[in-house]
Amino acid sequence: MAATLLRRCWTVPVVLLAALAAFLMVAPTAAHADPEGGTKTLRDALESAARGHLEATAKLNASKKRQVQLGDILKRAQADAVRMQGQVEVTAGRAYRYGRVTTMTMLLNSSSPDAFLDRMSRLDMMAQLDGRALTDYRRAVDTTKAAQLAIIREIAQQQKQVDILARKKKEAEAALASVGGGRVAGGFIDANSPLAKPAPRNSDGSWPKESCTVNDPTTSGCITPRLLNAYQQARSAGFSHYTSCFSERSSGEHPKGRACDFSANASTFRNVAATGSDKNYGDRLAGYFVKNASRLGVMYVIWYRQIWLPNTGWRAYSASGGPAAVHTNHVHLSVL
Incomplete structure (x- = not known):
């Protein structure tokens, strides 16, 4: 009798452990697929090129x-x-x-x-x-x-x-040519954009390394102090439409707290290409970030199938997919 009870006591934990192991093998990771299109290889290449350009420029x-x-x-x-x-x-x-x-x-x-x-x-x-x-x-x-x-x-x-x-x-x-982009594009420039308050730099002019240490005002996540400055400066300049910064993704700057998506629509991300006043809003916002790139530590801006990098200017960006992937419903900002 005692032996039977002992076997039963061991059977329950073993079954629970087996079920837990099976769950862990199939459970999804915290990082989700990136809805903005492109590939991790492309984003890594663009980040390396932009970061290398800005560091060399500072030196x-x-x-x-x-x-x-x-x-x-x-x-x-x-x-x-x-x-x-x-x-x-x-x-x-x-x-x-x-x-x-x-x-x-x-x-x-x-x-x-x-x-x-x-x-x-x-x-x-x-x-x-x-x-x-x-x-x-x-x-x-x-x-x-x-x-x-x-x-x-x-x-x-x-x-x-x-x-x-x-x-x-x-x-x-x-990197852009590898995905069918890279052609010189007209871009979005606004000479009338106000000047943003510069983010802090090191004494030699380089950008200090930052991590995800401050609360993201748009989500429950975190962002870097430099991105917070860019977000706040954009808001002060009148760009107050719906925005989302931190998010769990498989790659890119959003999970690092270095990127924000600024919706062209005032209240939400609409799954359609922006037109009319929404399109004009996105054009002006993209131009604002480009004009203040050196003040805000901008790594790149993506809007309406075009991407701006500090070493190339506006180029065609040929991601495929819906409005989010081709960036026709929101302006994407990545900072160093």
């Missing part, structure tokens, strides 16, 4: 800034060297004509101890002045040489970043 601009600063240092050092060259020539001439004055020479040429002390004092002061002049001149010359070498290094750094920019542009074009 290029920082290098140009350093070159200007080095140019100022070089001019000052060269001016100091020219100004002190006369003093150095006087010192060199005096040393050539008189040579070094020894204690014995000063004693022999001095008529009295007072005259000796006076002459010694004047010679010592002259020697100090000559020494300072030579030291300052040498420092100015060394500074000039160092600044010239540093400028050469900065020019090489700039050429390196220019090469990276060209390579990243080709990568973006190739």
Whole structure:
């Protein structure tokens, strides 16, 4: 009897464990398919191209800034060297004509101890002045040489970043061409868009790395501080239609808190291509993000079968599917 009860007690947990294992094998993951079309490979390639472009641009601009600063240092050092060259020539001439004055020479040429002390004092002061002049001149010359070498290094750094920019542009074009897009498009530009408040940058002009750390005002998820700034700036500029940012997806920036979808319709995502005032709203919003791309850290914007990247401008974006996939019912914004 006891053995039978023991077997029954073990049977229930085993059955439960088997059922749990079967559930885990078939249960869906938290990440859902991306309804916006495209592929993970395409999005990864576009992100790499845009991010590489922006990072190279920041380094290029920082290098140009350093070159200007080095140019100022070089001019000052060269001016100091020219100004002190006369003093150095006087010192060199005096040393050539008189040579070094020894204690014995000063004693022999001095008529009295007072005259000796006076002459010694004047010679010592002259020697100090000559020494300072030579030291300052040498420092100015060394500074000039160092600044010239540093400028050469900065020019090489700039050429390196220019090469990276060209390579990243080709990568973006190739990624778009692989899905039938990439042709130069008319795009959406609005010169009258207001300027957005810039997101914080590092001291060298680069963008700080951010993660999903702040509450998403459009969902129960999280977004990055930089995306929150972009969202808030768009709202302040009058773009108040329905928006959704964070969402669980299999790829892209939405699950990282780096992307928002701004509906063309005021109250919801309509499963139709935007027309009329909704289309005009999307055009203006896309133009707003492009105009403020460098202020907001924009990685790319997608709207109405076109995509804007910082290294290519507006290009055709040939995703297939419904309005969400081809982005005719909402503007997609991705930030670094």
